[in-house]
Every structure is written in C-alpha cells, then in structure tokens.
Amino acid sequence: MSADNSSGNVSVPLRNLLNSIQCVRDRVRDGESNESDGAFNLSNFWDTLNQAVKAVSQEATKLSLAFSKPPLPSQQDGEKLAESIQKSVLTLSTVYYWLPKSQGVSLRRQVRDATVEVLDGVAQLVEVILSSPLQSLSQEQLTSTGGVWSACDQFTSLPRDNKAAVLVVLSSHIGVVKDAIEEVEQALSEAQDPYSDILDDDLEGDEPRGNQDTYWSEQDRRVIGPCQGLMKASAASLRKLTSAVRAKGDVTTHQNLAQLDDLADITKDISPSVDDLALCLYPPMDYSGVDSNASKLAVLLKKVLEIIRSSHVCGESELSWVQFLEGAVDHNLQKARDLIQQGS
Numbered sequence: 279m280s281a282d283n284s285s286g287n288v289s290v291p292l293r294n295l296l297n298s299i300q301c302v303r304d305r306v307r308d309g310e311s312n313e314s315d316g317a318f319n320l321s322n323f324w325d326t327l328n329q330a331v332k333a334v335s336q337e338a339t340k341l342s343l344a345f346s347k348p349p350l351p352s353q354q355d356g357e358k359l360a361e362s363i364q365k366s367v368l369t370l371s372t373v374y375y376w377l378p379k380s381q382g383v384s385l386r387r388q389v390r391d392a393t394v395e396v397l398d399g400v401a402q403l404v405e406v407i408l409s410s411p412l413q414s415l416s417q418e419q420l421t422s423t424g425g426v427w428s429a430c431d432q433f434t435s436l437p438r439d440n441k442a443a444v445l446v447v448l449s450s451h452i453g454v455v456k457d458a459i460e461e462v463e464q465a466l467s468e469a470q471d472p473y474s475d476i477l478d479d480d481l482e483g484d485e486p487r488g489n490q491d492t493y494w495s496e497q498d499r500r501v502i503g504p505c506q507g508l509m510k511a512s513a514a515s516l517r518k519l520t521s522a523v524r525a526k527g528d529v530t531t532h533q534n535l536a537q538l539d540d541l542a543d544i545t546k547d548i549s550p551s552v553d554d555l556a557l558c559l560y561p562p563m564d565y566s567g568v569d570s571n572a573s574k575l576a577v578l579l580k581k582v583l584e585i586i587r588s589s590h591v592c593g594e595s596e597l598s599w600v601q602f603l604e605g606a607v608d609h610n611l612q613k614a615r616d617l618i619q620q621g622s
Contacts, residue, residue, distance in 0.1 A: 287353050288350055288351055288352065288353050288355075288356035289356075289408060290353070290356075291353070291356045291357045291359075291360035291361075292356065292360060292404055292407060292408050293408065294360065295360040295363060295364055295404055296401060296404045296405060296408065298364050298367070299364070299367055299397055299400055299401045299404065300401055302367055302368065302371050302397060303394055303397035303398060303401060305371065306371050306374060306375075306390060306393050306394055306397065307390070307394050309375070310379075318376075318378060318380070318381060320381060320438070320439060323373070323376055323377060324438060326373050326376075327370075327373045327374070327389075327433070328433060328434075330366070330369045330370040330373045331370060331396065331430045331433045332430070333366040333369065333370075334363075334366045334367060334370050334396055334400065334426070334430060335426060335427055335430040336366075337362055337363040337366045338363065338399075338400050338403055338423065338426040338427075339423065339426075339427075340359065340362070340363075341359050341363055341403065341404070341407070342403060342407070342415075342419060342422075342423040344359055345407045345419070346415040346419070347415065363400065367397065367400060370393060370396065370397075371393065371397070374389060374390065374393045377389055380532060380535070381439070381440060381535070382439070382440025382443060382444075382529065382535045382538065382539060383440075383539045383542075384440055384443040384444050384446075384447055384538065384539050384542045385437060385439060385440040385442075385443040387443075388436060388437060388443050388446065389436060392429070392432055392433055392436055395429040395432070396426065396429040396430055398429075399422070399425045399426040399428075399429040399430075400426055402422050402425065403419070403422040403423060403425070403426055406418050406419050406422045407419065439529050440529050440535050440538055440539070441523065441527040441528070441529050441538060443542075444523055444527065444538045444539070444541060444542045445520060445523055445524060445527075447542045447545070447546070448516055448519060448520045448523065448541075448542070448545060449520065451516050451545055451546065451548055451549050452513065452516045452517060452520065454549035454552075454553070455509070455512050455513045455516060455548060455549050455552050456513060458509065458549070458552045458553050458556045459506070459509050459510060459513060459552075459556075461556065462502070462506060462509070462556050462559060463506075465560065466494075466499070466502065492561060493561055494561050494563065497617070497620070497621040498561065498563045498621075500617050500621075501559075501563070501565070501568060501614060501617045501618055501621065502559050503613075503617075504572075504609075504610040504611070504613040504614040504617065505555055505559060505568065505572055505610070505614055507606065507609075507610035507613075508555065508572055508575050508576060508579070508607065508610045508611065508614070509552050509555065509556065509575075511579060511603055511606045511607050511610065512548050512551075512552050512575065512579060514599075514603060514606075515545075515548070515579060515582055515583060515586075515603055516545060516548065518596070518599050518600075518603070519541065519545065519582075519586055519591070522586070522591040522592065522596050523538065523541065523591050525591075526590065526591045526593060526596075527591055528590055533590075534590050537589045537590055537591075538591075540585060540589070541585060541586065541589060541591070544581065544582050544585050545582060547578055548575075548578060548579070548582065551571070551574055551575040551578050552575065554571045554574070554575075555568070555571040555572055555574075555575050558571050565618045565621060568614070568618060569614070569615060569618050572610075572611055572614045572615075573611065576607050576608075576610075576611040579603070579607045580604060580607060583600050583603055583604050583607075586600055587600050
C-alpha cells in the first residue's frame with residue numbers, strides 16, 4: 279500500500295511477515311528433513327499436511343479480504359492478521375519437515391516443491407498488498423490470491439507414496455521424448471530439397487545445389503533413420519519401465535524405495551539427451567555432432583536398462599524387453615556410425 283494510504287503503521291507487521299515467510303520458504307527449499315527413528319505413518323502425515331495447507335489458504339483469504347476495500351485494518355488488527363498467517367505458514371513448514379527421506383526422495387522432492395509454491399504465493403500476496411494503493415481490490419491482488427488457492431489445491435493431486443511420485447516423474451519424461459520424436463518426423467515429412475524438381479544440368483554454376491544448409495541430402499536422411507531408432511528406443515524404455523513400476527513397484531522396504539529413486543534419477547537424463555540428438559539432426563547436419571550425441575544417448579540407455587535389470591521391478595516378463603531394447607540400442611548406434619563413416 280502506498281504511504282499516503284497507510285493507517286498508522288499497519289505496513290510494519292506486513293513487512294515483518296513478508297521477511298518471515300521468505301525465510302521459511304528458503305529453509306524449506308534448501309533444508310533437510312527430519313529423520314524418523316520410529317515407524318512413520320504416511321497416512322497421518324497426509325491428513326495433517328492437508329489440514330495445514332487448508333489453514334494457509336484460509337488465512338491468505340482473510341488477509342486479502344482485509345485489504346480489499348477501505349478502511350485499512352488498524353495496526354493492532356494488522357498485527358493479529360500477520361501473526362495468524364505466520365502461524366499457519368510455520369505449521370505448514372513444520373509438517374513438511376516430518377516427511378523423512380526414508381519415505382523416498384522423489385516423494386519428498388514433489389512435496390517440497392508444492393510447499394515452496396504455496397509459500398511463494400503467500401509472499402507474493404503480501405508484497406502486492408504492500409505495494410498497491412488502497413483504492414479497490416486490484417487485479418494483481420485478485421491474481422495473487424488465486425495463485426495461493428491454486429498452489430494449495432494442487433496438494434489434493436500430489437502422489438501419496440514414492441511409487442506414485444516416481445510414476446509422475448517417468449510420465450513427464452515420456453511426454454518430452456514423444457514431442458522430440460514427433461518434431462523430427464514432422465520436419466522430415468515437410469522438408470524438401472528446394473531444387474528437387476529441377477535437373478542439375480539446368481542450373482548454372484559449378485555448385486548448383488549450393489543451399490544445402492536448408493535441406494537434407496539423401497545421405498543425411500539415411501543417417502537420421504537409426505538416430506530415430508535410438509530416440510524410439512528411449513521412449514520404449516520409459517514406457518516399459520512405467521508399466522513395470524506400476525505393476526511391481528514396492529515401497530515397503532528401504533531397499534526398494536531407494537531403487538525406485540535410482541530409476542527416477544537415471545531416467546531424468548534421457549529427455550535432454552534425446553533433445554540434443556534431435557537438434558543436431560537438422561540441416562546443415564554435422565556428422566561428428568550426430569556421432570557424439572548418438573553415442574551419449576546409447577551409453578545412457580544401456581545404463582538405464584542395466585539398472586532396470588537389477589531392480590525389483592524387473593521380473594521374467596520384463597527381462598525380455600530389457601534384452602530386446604539393449605539389442606536395439608546397439609544395432610541402431612552401429613548402423614548410424616556406419617552410415618556416418620560412409621558420408622564423411
């Protein structure tokens with residue numbers, strides 16, 4: 279709120295509140311969880327966390343309404359509002375800290391990110407109230423209040439255990455890889471040699487096809503084939519792993535929880551590697567770059583498949599597709615290298 283519209287020093291408790299929320303947010307974002315010595319009740323944790331999130335949403339609404347129209351709250355009322363919302367924020371962060379890493383790093387990471395988003399939203403709302411002249415409820419204040427509600431609402435759709443959290447991670451990777459594959463396929467279907475309908479003899483000059491930066495040669499297209507094969511093997515690995523985790527993922531032992539986290543961590547590098555390979559396929563094609571990125575992706579996929587093979591989600595039925603994909607990776611990499619050598 280602007281200085282001329284402030285009532286007494288009502289801005290003072292709000293500024294103190296803002297500093298407090300920002301400190302809590304930074305601790306949640308960068309801090310470590312408490313490790314549980316005894317048995318941890320995940321169901322009780324979720325019940326308590328959801329209550330804490332609901333309280334933050336309600337307190338943020340109260341704060342926004344109090345500063346939505348004249349007159350401004352008195353300093354005393356402002357202090358009460360600030361104290362109440364600070365209490366709800368501290369409760370939320372405290373409950374978040376109850377969740378130990380032993381329940382799964384993937385789960386904790388997603389709960390942490392959601393908690394930080396709520397705290398960010400409340401901090402932004404307080405900033406907007408502090409910086410807006412009190413004439414009427416501003417659009418910015420409405421948007422900020424809605425942002426807090428939205429951040430709080432997403433807790434209802436968070437994964438409830440580490441298996442569900444890993445499935446969320448894998449699903450996001452599948453979408454990115456699928457997009458990269460489709461973009462290359464689209465480009466191949468649209469791209470044409472601009473001079474393909476003109477005989478070379480009809481063009482003047484020693485280098486009639488001088489604009490090769492804008493289209494793929496036939497050799498380029500041959501090289502792209504096995505590279506697409508590696509990209510499709512990436513997508514297949516992620517899809518098959520997702521099905522295996524959904525069917526056989528276990529969160530009842532520390533070892534299996536850790537294996538699920540390992541699978542989530544190793545697969546996070548697949549989509550960037552697929553993107554790197556896809557980008558270097560566009561004309562003008564640099565064969566050395568294609569060779570390098572294809573090799574990196576193949577090494578990564580072999581490592582992913584090796585970790586899948588040694589995990590509890592890999593049974594007899596999974597082993598067959600792991601072996602098939604290992605063979606597909608080797609075949610496509612060797613084919614790409616042979617074709618690159620021919621074109622060099």
